[in-house]
Amino acid sequence: GVFCGEPCIKAxxxxxxxxxxxxxxxxx
Numbered sequence: 620g621v622f623c624g625e626p627c628i629k630a631x632x633x634x635x636x637x638x639x640x641x642x643x644x645x646x647x
Contacts (some may be wrong), residue, residue, distance in 0.1 A: 620646075622645055627643060
């Protein structure tokens with residue numbers, strides 16, 4: 620649930636442990 624500070628491109632996030640939700644990267 621914490622924003623990782625980047626949008627996700629092609630449904631992937633460059634920051635480990637983060638997942639793409641609604642166009643943005645979140646972790647927990």
